[in-house]
Ligand SMILES: Nc1ncnc2c1ncn2[C@@H]1O[C@H](COP(=O)(O)OP(=O)(O)OP(=O)(O)O)[C@@H](O)[C@H]1O
């Protein structure tokens with residue numbers, strides 16, 4: 001029944017707890033020897049027992065008192081009551097034994113739980129305290145909290161980076177393992193022009209660095225783009241510390257159970273105190289039995305069985321650069337058999353390349369490309385950016401800002417004015433809606449290209465189609481093998497939801513092995529697809545990058561965000577955040593969640609099993625306090641140690 005917040009339990013008090021428990025045991029043993037072996041006056045061994053009890057009860061009393069102030073009377077309170085009861089009937093040795101085993105058990109339990117917490121707490125040590133601020137030619141060391149946006153910091157070789165930002169001078173490889181769990185260093189190069197930067201999350205990752213990651217052998221200069229309190233790592237720390245306050249479904253269930261169970265135990269124990277009225281024994285015998293039953297029935301192991309597993313599971317995931325936001329996500333993920341995927345940036349690289357430029361009706365190719373470039377330069381859609389970029393580099397055409405009045409047609413394309421005429425670039429649907437006639441030649445060309453996996457866009461000018469332009473986004477190299485793994489571990493349905501043409505979806509599905517594809521979906525259609533899937537399967541995980549799938553992710557049972565480092569929204573809203581964009585981490589997290597669920601079940605079985613055997617045994621006088629405490633604390637420790645196995649989870 002310990003429910004400490006992540007930080008309140010510091011390590012030094014943990015050690016004292018253990019030392020006190022051991023002192024309690026030493027005094028107990030001495031007292032026992034003195035009492036049994038030598039002919040000393042009683043007060044000598046009594047004093048020694050009292051010392052033992054003081055050490056044994058010190059932390060329990062503090063804990064019980066703190067909770068009593070909040071109106072909570074739980075296990076600590078009951079144990080103190082039990083010890084006082086034992087002393088009252090002059091069973092000093094047993095009272096002290098109870099306190100000894102209880103305090104020892106709990107010290108060890110805290111110690112073990114801390115192992116899990118420590119790997120999460122390690123996050124706190126990630127961010128350096130100071131940064132080297134460069135102003136003009138001067139470099140001074142300042143606390144990171146004083147850094148402002150657009151400051152320039154110097155990062156010395158082999159030191160930690162003190163801010164989220166972009167490299168503006170130097171290049172080198174950075175170890176991002178502290179955040180993404182990826183141990184192979186990532187190459188970063190300086191951004192040539194740092195004026196007019198896009199949103200932080202849209203900046204090419206090869207320029208971006210994060211607080212807490214470790215610089216390689218070269219010196220860098222970094223333009224600060226986030227305040228220290230908003231850095232990826234600060235957000236991570238904040239969210240991880242909130243994790244413990246959210247209860248998992250099983251935890252809620254056991255809490256509900258305890259609400260009924262604890263009062264019943266107390267009632268039974270009180271009734272047992274009066275057993276001497278019914279059977280032939282004296283009050284102290286009845287009280288002794290009542291105390292033993294109290295110890296045996298305490299739901300200590302049950303209370304810790306789920307939190308310890310959840311904590312260990314989350315800690316293990318964090319080591320791999322996966323943030324699981326709480327026990328609910330962890331437990332739900334363990335039950336998933338259907339996963340929906342976004343296409344662009346999730347299953348594919350998210351870096352479309354220009355593949356075909358097809359001017360029609362004898363329209364001049366260069367003039368055609370100029371129009372496309374002018375219009376697409378106005379849009380921030382990933383497709384538009386890719387098209388504009390490739391036209392500029394492949395055809396050496398420059399954007400002269402001659403288009404205006406951009407109008408994004410949600411999930412279909414864009415329109416803009418160019419030379420006082422309207423240009424449309426987008427999918428078939430948009431062109432139809434614009435009332436522009438399409439001949440069969442165009443539709444069949446579009447069909448055949450899309451079957452090969454090209455995303456084709458139609459370009460219309462002056463109410464007439466002037467050409468087609470297509471891009472292709474390649475599947476991630478790891479997509480196929482990841483889906484294969486997922487299938488092998490029992491994921492039944494893997495469905496791609498995309499705004500792209502059905503044919504493009506099918507082409508990709510064929511390459512990587514999906515079980516289903518839904519194309520031509522607007523973001524709101526993705527939502528209704530998820531709703532349908534939930535109706536059929538109950539629980540759905542949706543994997544996306546948050547670009548046009550955020551609403552669909554929001555309503556899925558478990559939302560999994562890719563490449564969450566640097567993207568505040570993804571970090572904030574997703575239930576599970578893969579800090580890197582390594583989709584191959586999916587089978588690992590799912591396996592980990594399942595293992596966590598298994599361990600939670602085992603733990604509940606162990607803790608309830610011990611109670612079920614121990615309580616009747618104590619009522620029937622088949623054991624004594626000593627054995628009852630040993631089994632009680634023993635089961636608690638077994639449960640925690642069982643949970644810690646998750647820290648070493650490897651498979652899948
Ligand atoms: N700026 C644009 N320029 C050209 N075509 C566009 C533009 N925006 C959208 N489209 C067209 O609309 C379609 C749907 O776009 P949407 O953003 O919904 O999804 P997507 O980027 O294709 O992929 P996904 O849904 O898998 O992330 C695109 O495939 C494209 O044909």
Ligand SMILES: [Zn+2]
Nearest residue numbers: 300301633636
């Ligand atoms: Zn206990």
